[in-house]
Amino acid sequence: MSELARELPTPDLLYSEVEEDLRSSVRDLLTDRVTPAALLARAETAEPYDLKLWKTLAADLGTAGLMVPEELGGHGATTREAAVVLEELGRSVAPVPFLGSAVLATTALLGADSADPVIAELLPRLAGGELTGALAVPLSTAPGAEFPATVTVNADGTLSGRVGTVADASVAELLVVPATGPDGPGLYAVEATAATVTELVSLDLTRRVADVVLENAPARRFTSGEQAVAALDNALTTAAGLLASEQTGLTEWALTTTVTYLKGRYQFGRPVGGFQSLKHRLANLYTDLVNARATARYAADALAGGFDVPIAVAVAQARVAPIAVHAVEEAIQLHGGIGMTWEHPAHLYLKRAKSDELAFGTPGRHRSRLAGLVDLPA
Amino acid sequence: MTVTAEDLRGQVERFLAAHDPKTTDRLEFLRARFDAGLAWVLFPEGLGGQGAPRALQPGVDAAFAAAGAPDNDPRRIGIGLGMAAPTILAFGTPEQRQRYLRPLWTGEEVWCQLFSEPGAGSDLAALATRAVRDGDDWVVTGQKVWTSGAHNAQWAILVTRTDPDVPKHQGMTYFLCDMTAPGVEVRPLRQITGEAEFNEVFLTGVRIPDSQRLGAVGEGWKVAQTTLMNERVAIGGNAVPREGGLIGLVAKTWRDRPELRTPELRDRLVQHWVESEALRLAGSRLRQQLAVGAPGPEGSAMKVAFSELNQKLTGLEIELLGEEGLRYDDWTERRPEKVDFLGREAGYRYLRAKGNSIEGGTSEVLRNIIAERVLGLPSEPRVDKDVAWKDLPR
Numbered sequence: 001m002s003e004l005a006r007e008l009p010t011p012d013l014l015y016s017e018v019e020e021d022l023r024s025s026v027r028d029l030l031t032d033r034v035t036p037a038a039l040l041a042r043a044e045t046a047e048p049y050d051l052k053l054w055k056t057l058a059a060d061l062g063t064a065g066l067m068v069p070e071e072l073g074g075h076g077a078t079t080r081e082a083a084v085v086l087e088e089l090g091r092s093v094a095p096v097p098f099l100g101s102a103v104l105a106t107t108a109l110l111g112a113d114s115a116d117p118v119i120a121e122l123l124p125r126l127a128g129g130e131l132t133g134a135l136a137v138p139l140s141t142a143p144g145a146e147f148p149a150t151v152t153v154n155a156d157g158t159l160s161g162r163v164g165t166v167a168d169a170s171v172a173e174l175l176v177v178p179a180t181g182p183d184g185p186g187l188y189a190v191e192a193t194a195a196t197v198t199e200l201v202s203l204d205l206t207r208r209v210a211d212v213v214l215e216n217a218p219a220r221r222f223t224s225g226e227q228a229v230a231a232l233d234n235a236l237t238t239a240a241g242l243l244a245s246e247q248t249g250l251t252e253w254a255l256t257t258t259v260t261y262l263k264g265r266y267q268f269g270r271p272v273g274g275f276q277s278l279k280h281r282l283a284n285l286y287t288d289l290v291n292a293r294a295t296a297r298y299a300a301d302a303l304a305g306g307f308d309v310p311i312a313v314a315v316a317q318a319r320v321a322p323i324a325v326h327a328v329e330e331a332i333q334l335h336g337g338i339g340m341t342w343e344h345p346a347h348l349y350l351k352r353a354k355s356d357e358l359a360f361g362t363p364g365r366h367r368s369r370l371a372g373l374v375d376l377p378a
Numbered sequence: 379m380t381v382t383a384e385d386l387r388g389q390v391e392r393f394l395a396a397h398d399p400k401t402t403d404r405l406e407f408l409r410a411r412f413d414a415g416l417a418w419v420l421f422p423e424g425l426g427g428q429g430a431p432r433a434l435q436p437g438v439d440a441a442f443a444a445a446g447a448p449d450n451d452p453r454r455i456g457i458g459l460g461m462a463a464p465t466i467l468a469f470g471t472p473e474q475r476q477r478y479l480r481p482l483w484t485g486e487e488v489w490c491q492l493f494s495e496p497g498a499g500s501d502l503a504a505l506a507t508r509a510v511r512d513g514d515d516w517v518v519t520g521q522k523v524w525t526s527g528a529h530n531a532q533w534a535i536l537v538t539r540t541d542p543d544v545p546k547h548q549g550m551t552y553f554l555c556d557m558t559a560p561g562v563e564v565r566p567l568r569q570i571t572g573e574a575e576f577n578e579v580f581l582t583g584v585r586i587p588d589s590q591r592l593g594a595v596g597e598g599w600k601v602a603q604t605t606l607m608n609e610r611v612a613i614g615g616n617a618v619p620r621e622g623g624l625i626g627l628v629a630k631t632w633r634d635r636p637e638l639r640t641p642e643l644r645d646r647l648v649q650h651w652v653e654s655e656a657l658r659l660a661g662s663r664l665r666q667q668l669a670v671g672a673p674g675p676e677g678s679a680m681k682v683a684f685s686e687l688n689q690k691l692t693g694l695e696i697e698l699l700g701e702e703g704l705r706y707d708d709w710t711e712r713r714p715e716k717v718d719f720l721g722r723e724a725g726y727r728y729l730r731a732k733g734n735s736i737e738g739g740t741s742e743v744l745r746n747i748i749a750e751r752v753l754g755l756p757s758e759p760r761v762d763k764d765v766a767w768k769d770l771p772r
Contacts, residue, residue, distance in 0.1 A: 008620070013663035014670065259753045274756035279749035286748050287679040291653075294660035311655075318649075319656045367648040374621075376632055376648055378641065 008308055011301045013294055019084045025061055026085055029053075030092040036345035042095060043205040043348070049171045054096040058129030064102045065127030072114055073124030079238060083245035083300035090249025090324075093345075093352050095206040097132055099239065099246070100168025105133025105176045107238045108187060111231025112223035118189050119222055122174060134172035135235055136190075136212050138165045142361025143237040143313065144369055147229050151214060153181025158216040159188060167359070169210040170199040177212075177219065178232050187228045188219035204355035206348055237313055240360035241303045244296035244316035247324035250353050251292050254327035255285045257346075258334050265336075278334060285330055288323040295319050314370040321357040328353045381419070381430035383437055389416060390441045404448040408484040411442070417450075417483045418459075421467060425479050433669035436617075450485045456716075457527060458482045458489030462535045462554075464608040469552070469593040469601050478533070478554065490531035492522040492555060492579055493602065497772055499524075500743045502537075503546045503599060504762075504770065507581060509538035509553065516540075516553065516591070518561075518584040524737070528564045528577040529713060531557050535605060536586075537598050542768040549767055550598030554590045561585070571729045572709040575717065609738055617665065618658055624691045624727070625654035627720060631698060638698050647698075650691050657683055678744040678752075685735035692728040699724055 015023070033053045042048060058064035066082045068074020075081075082103065089098055109123050125131035137148055151161030159179050169175065175190040175197075194217040199210045223231055259282060262273030272278060295316050302312035328350045332339035339346050357363065371377070393414050397407055411417055412426045419435050421427030443449065450459075459482070466478055481487040498505040507520025518538055528534070534555040541549030555562070561584035566574035593601040621629055632639065632647060657680065664676045696703035707723040719727055735741040749755045762770055 011659075011662070012666070013659065014666050255753075259755065263755060270759070271756050273749075274758060276746065276758055279753075279755050280742070280745040282753055282755065283679070283682070283745035283748035286752060287683050290663075290676045290679045291656045291660050291683065294663040295656045297663065298659045315652055315655050318652045364645075367645065367652065370652065371644065371648045374629075374651065376629060376644065376651065377636070378639065378644055 009305060011298050011305075013297045013301065015084065015297075016080075019081055022081055023084050023088060026057070026063065026088040027091075029056060029061065030088055030094055034092045034094045036348075039093065039095065039206065039345060039348060040343065048205065048208055049095045049097060049168075051096075051171060053094065054098075054132070054171075055129060057094075057096055057098070058102065058132075060129075062129075063098065064106070064129040066102065067106060068110065068123060068127035069114075072119075072127060074127035078304035079242060080300045080304045083242050083296065086242050086246040087249035087252075087296075090246035090352070091253045093206045093250070093348050097134070097168035097171050099207065099243070100134040100166075100172060101126065101132045103239050103242055104135035104167070104235050105172070105174065108135050108176045108231055108235040109133075109222070111234045112187065112227065116222045118220045122189060122222075126174070131174055132168075132172050133174040133176060134166055134169040134192075136163045136166050136169065136175050136177040137232070137236070138163065139167040139209055139355070139359045140165065140361070141236060142365050142369070143233055143240050143310075145236070145361075147180070147185045147232065148178050149180055151177055151179035153179050153186065153188075153219075153221075154216060156216075157219065157221075159190060159214045159219045160216055161214055163212045165200065165209040166197075166212050167207060167209055169197050169212055170208055172197075175212060177214070178228070179219070184225050185228045186221045186224035187231055188221050190214065190217050190219045194218055202355070204351045206352055207355065236360055237309060238303055240317050240366075241299035241309070241313040243356055243359060244292070244299050244320040247320045247353065247356055248289070248292045248296045250324045250349055250356070251285070251289050251320075251327040253349060254324075254331040254346075255282065255289055258282065258285075258331045261335055281330060281334065285327050288327060292320045292323045311370065311373050314366045314373060317361060318363045318366040318370060321363050324353040325350075325357050381428055381434070383434050386416070386419060386430065386434055386438055387441065389414065390438060390445075394442075394445050394447070399445055399447045405484060405486065407448055408450055409480065411447070412480050412483050416442075418463070421463075421479075425467065425475055426483050431669075450483060457491050457535075458487070458533075461491060461605045461609050462489040462533070465535060465552075465601060465605045466554075466592065468604050473589070474554070474592065482533075487532045488527060488530050489533045489535065490525050490528045490557070491605070492525060492528075492534045492536040492581075493605075494524045495521060496523050500740050502602070503550070504767075504772065505537060505539060505550070506772075507536075507538045508542075509540050509551055509586070511540075511588075512585075514588050515585045516551075516588065518553070518555070518581045518586055520581050522579040522581070523567065523576075525564075525577045525579050526575060527715070528557065528579050529566070530715060533557060534579075535592070537602050539767065540595055540598070543766050544596075545764055546762060546767040546770065547599045548596060550602070551595050552592045552598040552601040553586050554592055555581075555584065555586055556590070559584050559586070566711070566713065568711055570732060571726055573712045573714055575714050606739070617662065620655060620658065621651075622658070623654070624688060624695075624719065625651055628691055628695045628698065631695070638700060643694065643698055646690075646694055650687065650694060653683075653687050654691075657687060678739070678747050681738065682735075682741045682744050682748075685731075685741055688731040688734050692724070692731040695724045696728050 063085045065074030066077040070076040106126050112119050126133050151159050173192050175192050177188045177190050179188050196213040197210050199208050202208045265272045299312045299316035302308045332346050338344050415428040417426035419427045419430035420432045495505050509516040509518045536553045536555040540551040561582045563580040565578045567576045567578050568574045706725040750757050
């Protein structure tokens with residue numbers, strides 16, 4: 001009840017001019033460099049990620065360091081700006097490790113003491129896009145989950161263990177690893193070369209997952225105890241909240257692409273988009289998009305302002321994840337046969353949307369969590 | 379010079395100092411507030427406002443409410459404030475604006491809307507109520523339906539057919555109709571809930587002076603569009619707190635009555651909680667867009683979503699109540715002045731919510747609006763587009 005009764009600040013659910021400028025630069029870059037044909041061509045090669053594009057996005061446009069304070073080499077912006085980048089990345093299913101590096105690994109480091117030498121060395125490099133990171137937890141890990149016990153700290157301070165389905169790990173140089181030792185939980189920095197990272201065959205062709213195996217891997221601890229637990233949870237919470245913006249971008253792509261197609265596709269002597277049964281389905285998708293955008297924007301603003309975060313994030317994931325999946329499913333159905341082909345990019349979006357629905361907890365899991373937060377007991 | 383929030387704060391303070399709400403007569407207070415330009419601040423000077431940004435209105439209302447000022451009962455006269463007023467402002471002559479807007483705002487004159495007909499609901503432009511010119515008057519004959527508040531109204535906004543020989547959108551003319559004029563008969567129309575919230579209105583040889591015509595002869599459709607746009611902006615216009623409205627009611631029952639809970643109902647309840655919260659945020663976002671002068675077309679989408687959610691929630695509430703859900707509070711025919719979703723019991727809410735997806739534009743029509751005006755999809759073939767109204771099958 002306390003969560004409900006608390007007075008909430010008025011959120012800003014719009015986009016600022018700065019945010020719109022950021023959006024245009026990101027969109028221009030992605031429009032140029034992420035064409036559907038290029039995406040498809042890349043998807044089955046040995047280099048599914050576009051690391052040149054990532055370099056431009058992360059370093060030249062400065063998106064890797066958006067959420068990092070200026071004194072630590074970043075841009076001192078907030079989750080609001082990162083959310084705008086994710087909307088654009090969702091709209092293009094760009095194959096870049098923004099989520100793993102700029103969101104997950106970076107926010108995990110931000111939760112530690114910035115004076116720690118490991119943070120002081122690594123964070124500016126991550127923020128500058130010079131180093132790519134990943135957070136070694138399964139992508140399906142939800143905020144509020146128990147601190148993982150899969151990696152243990154050996155007597156000599158090295159790490160051993162295995163973590164499955166880690167997002168963006170195959171292109172990371174730095175692994176941020178939650179591990180438990182004799183003195184409790186901690187977060188550790190591990191060079192990827194010290195681990196065995198095996199890319200899996202992923203459902204999502206544009207965001208890969210990998211298994212990470214550590215065998216006496218040298219590691220540097222940068223936070224421990226309660227602070228480590230909180231830093232990990234903050235990283236997962238931030239990522240879950242921001243993922244709603246990526247899902248909003250996906251939803252918008254599905255709607256606009258389908259509308260364009262149905263305006264130009266003629267059957268029975270008329271544009272198919274003129275049939276009411278189809279128009280109403282698109283109007284429903286638009287209604288969903290209006291809901292998704294407001295909900296995602298609220299999560300980004302709540303994360304930026306540090307208010308109402310658990311509820312905002314749970315609502316965002318419970319509401320927006322199914323909207324994105326449904327929107328892409330509708331896009332495929334309404335494209336007819338072409339929507340089912342490999343050559344049409346819709347499947348890449350479906351694979352991303354469905355994977356996103358599992359990422360950081362399913363909608364059902366977020367609903368269960370929310371029920372506790374807003375006092376709707378079983 | 380743009381009026382600022384600070385200017386208005388000062389004006390409200392000075393107004394309250396000169397008109398103590400505790401000692402000033404209610405009507406006198408409201409008329410003075412109108413004359414001071416503090417009624418609807420976005421309206422022009424002399425007409426209750428001062429051309430201020432729309433976004434400043436809530437602050438003014440809040441300051442008056444906090445001081446215990448009488449309100450003008452916007453619920454009872456919602457059609458006047460939300461639809462008649464903006465239309466009169468947009469199309470009225472200076473005389474019409476002077477004559478009608480002040481008593482409308484103070485609530486001295488209640489308005490209703492004579493648009494829908496038995497044969498022209500969603501297809502409003504098909505309407506058949508005839509107005510025939512006779513000297514300085516028009517003589518109106520026809521039947522209207524779904525008229526909320528007609529039994530309390532002094533005035534109506536009325537759309538009529540004045541030229542049956544041209545296609546249906548062209549031959550219409552818009553009037554301000556005196557509901558006390560001879561020939562106006564209001565009959566209650568009883569609904570699914572047992573209430574007679576709406577009316578049928580029969581117009582038999584009603585004489586309307588030409589001075590009560592709003593807009594040009596034949597331009598009724600254009601004028602009516604302004605009314606309908608404002609209707610849709612008005613829907614979902616109020617800021618609500620989290621768990622405001624129906625979801626709060628159902629959540630409270632859930633918390634207070636543990637014996638009613640089942641796992642299946644819980645998951646549905648939480649889903650509806652999430653949808654309510656998302657819709658509340660979408661409403662906030664829409665208002666923020668309006669406030670910066672970038673009105674989005676989200677209003678229609680919000681109304682569709684809102685109707686569906688209300689229907690799901692009120693259905694869930696009855697199931698949750700179990701045995702009690704089998705009962706109804708009262709089937710007596712009543713004539714309510716406003717819809718009171720929270721003042722009655724679950725069965726009423728369930729039944730009344732069925733109207734949410736019909737009134738103020740059906741969900742089907744709103745989806746067409748979204749599809750055509752927002753998404754730019756082609757319209758269905760219009761077989762009646764170039765046919766004279768009198769030649770249309772009906």
